[in-house]
Amino acid sequence: MRSIVITGAPQSGKTSIILGLLSRLDNSIFIDTKVDVPLLYKFFTGQETRNPFHIKAPVRNFMVCVGCQLCLKRCPFGAIYEEDLWIDPLECECCGLCVQQCAQKALQMVNMQIGEWIKLEKESKILLYGKLMPGATGEGLLVEELYNQATALSKDLAIIETYGVGEIAARMLSKASDVILVLDPFTNEEVIDRINNFCDTSKKYLLLNKKGMDIDKEKLLVQKAEANGFKLLSALPYQEDLKVLSEQAICNNEMFNKAVNSLVQEL
Numbered sequence: 001m002r003s004i005v006i007t008g009a010p011q012s013g014k015t016s017i018i019l020g021l022l023s024r025l026d027n028s029i030f031i032d033t034k035v036d037v038p039l040l041y042k043f044f045t046g047q048e049t050r051n052p053f054h055i056k057a058p059v060r061n062f063m064v065c066v067g068c069q070l071c072l073k074r075c076p077f078g079a080i081y082e083e084d085l086w087i088d089p090l091e092c093e094c095c096g097l098c099v100q101q102c103a104q105k106a107l108q109m110v111n112m113q114i115g116e117w118i119k120l121e122k123e124s125k126i127l128l129y130g131k132l133m134p135g136a137t138g139e140g141l142l143v144e145e146l147y148n149q150a151t152a153l154s155k156d157l158a159i160i161e162t163y164g165v166g167e168i169a170a171r172m173l174s175k176a177s178d179v180i181l182v183l184d185p186f187t188n189e190e191v192i193d194r195i196n197n198f199c200d201t202s203k204k205y206l207l208l209n210k211k212g213m214d215i216d217k218e219k220l221l222v223q224k225a226e227a228n229g230f231k232l233l234s235a236l237p238y239q240e241d242l243k244v245l246s247e248q249a250i251c252n253n254e255m256f257n258k259a260v261n262s263l264v265q266e267l
């Protein structure tokens with residue numbers, strides 16, 4: 001399965017592009033990594049399967065813990081605080097090494113449901129997305145689960161929508177065979193560096209959303225992206241048009257079709 005990651009600033013036009021690809025690519029999986037507020041499912045009808053998502057996370061029994069700090073020293077992710085030995089759920093990767101380290105058996109891995117992952121299937125196309133339970137952390141683990149489920153489904157392509165270049169995008173970029181960056185006025189140069197740090201593919205494409213783009217900034221960004229191996233494909237219609245396209249999920253816009261068709265040809 002080839003993993004194609006599409007990223008860019010919020011509202012840059014990624015969703016419209018995904019919808020354009022959805023109507024053109026068969027035998028494909030689409031992954032929405034926005035597990036706090038998933039969006040793509042609103043445009044995709046199909047047979048739905050819902051599955052609970054569990055993680056095994058470390059829980060400490062403070063009645064047994066003697067405060068030796070061996071667990072803290074063993075944690076490769078720095079997830080345990082020195083002051084009170086609190087395990088930060090945002091940092092913990094649930095690797096279980098702290099549990100193995102504790103001779104007192106004060107730590108245990110406990111099974112917890114933190115959300116669900118959902119599969120929508122229509123003909124040869126599948127959409128995967130997830131939802132966390134209120135107050136739950138573990139966004140990265142849920143997105144990894146979506147990716148693992150996708151790899152088990154034996155499709156040709158996975159189109160993965162990510163947002164910016166934060167932790168979730170970094171996880172997906174590290175698996176990417178192709179990257180599509182939607183460049184808009186809110187993109188900064190750092191994004192291009194970070195994409196290059198996280199993935200080493202040579203298949204990198206650039207789509208431009210010029211709405212409100214200063215011509216000098218556009219020149220600077222495009223030059224930098226091209227110097228870093230991105231191939232400039234095409235300009236998109238302006239953001240307002242893209243919003244309407246998203247809402248209708250149907251596209252008769254010539255400029256948009258040209259951009260998406262040029263992308264499909266590359267993929």
Ligand code: SF4
Binds near residue numbers: 064067068069103107
């Ligand atoms: S290794 Fe065990 S006993 Fe030592 S601080 Fe950690 S939980 Fe407590």
Ligand code: SF4
Binds near residue numbers: 078079094099
């Ligand atoms: S499970 Fe792994 S990541 Fe989480 S606190 Fe223990 S050692 Fe650190």
